[in-house]
Amino acid sequence: MANDARSRQSRSPGRLNSSVIGIRPASVDEAETLLAIQRAAAVDALAHVYPPERYPFPDDEIRAVWVEALSDSEVEVYVAECDGVAAGAVSVGKEFLSTLYVLPRYQGRGVGSTLHDLALERLRARGVRQAKLWTLEGNASGRAFYERRGWELTGETRVVPYPPNPIDVQYALALDQA
Numbered sequence: 001m002a003n004d005a006r007s008r009q010s011r012s013p014g015r016l017n018s019s020v021i022g023i024r025p026a027s028v029d030e031a032e033t034l035l036a037i038q039r040a041a042a043v044d045a046l047a048h049v050y051p052p053e054r055y056p057f058p059d060d061e062i063r064a065v066w067v068e069a070l071s072d073s074e075v076e077v078y079v080a081e082c083d084g085v086a087a088g089a090v091s092v093g094k095e096f097l098s099t100l101y102v103l104p105r106y107q108g109r110g111v112g113s114t115l116h117d118l119a120l121e122r123l124r125a126r127g128v129r130q131a132k133l134w135t136l137e138g139n140a141s142g143r144a145f146y147e148r149r150g151w152e153l154t155g156e157t158r159v160v161p162y163p164p165n166p167i168d169v170q171y172a173l174a175l176d177q178a
Contacts, residue, residue, distance in 0.1 A: 021081070023079070023118055033086050045142065054164075055162070078090050080115050087111050092119050095128045095130065096133060100116060116149060137157070149173070
């Protein structure tokens with residue numbers, strides 16, 4: 001993981017009550033922290049796609065995905081901290097912005113934007129010219145977040161492996177190599 005992101009900090013005056021958003025590489029033993037962030041964000045944003053009373057969050061499967069990502073040298077995982085709280089996480093691998101989750105109480109405060117920008121920076125550093133990501137077709141707020149930042153649909157779709165097996169749509173973004 002890149003040393004330049006170890007001490008990255010961003011001031012978001014008025015957005016996070018002038019708190020500092022610190023970004024650091026995730027450590028190999030943080031699968032539970034990453035799982036908790038993803039679960040809280042996903043259950044909050046996607047209950048209309050995965051009603052929790054019908055489709056409980058797949059903790060074991062998602063934990064295994066995080067354990068694998070944290071041990072994969074081709075994947076970079078970062079955690080955003082606000083006032084000492086792990087508030088969000090992002091991961092990149094190959095040409096993909098693979099994950100981006102922010103705890104609901106920190107959404108709208110610049111955490112997601114900071115993580116997004118770091119992900120693009122890391123993809124550029126890897127020589128990626130066109131970044132890609134997958135998000136649920138029914139994730140209106142997530143799709144709007146990416147579209148505001150210039151991401152465009154590619155026309156590619158896939159079926160998500162978790163019941164009720166909704167559709168993921170792919171987005172791409174050309175990266176300048178400046």
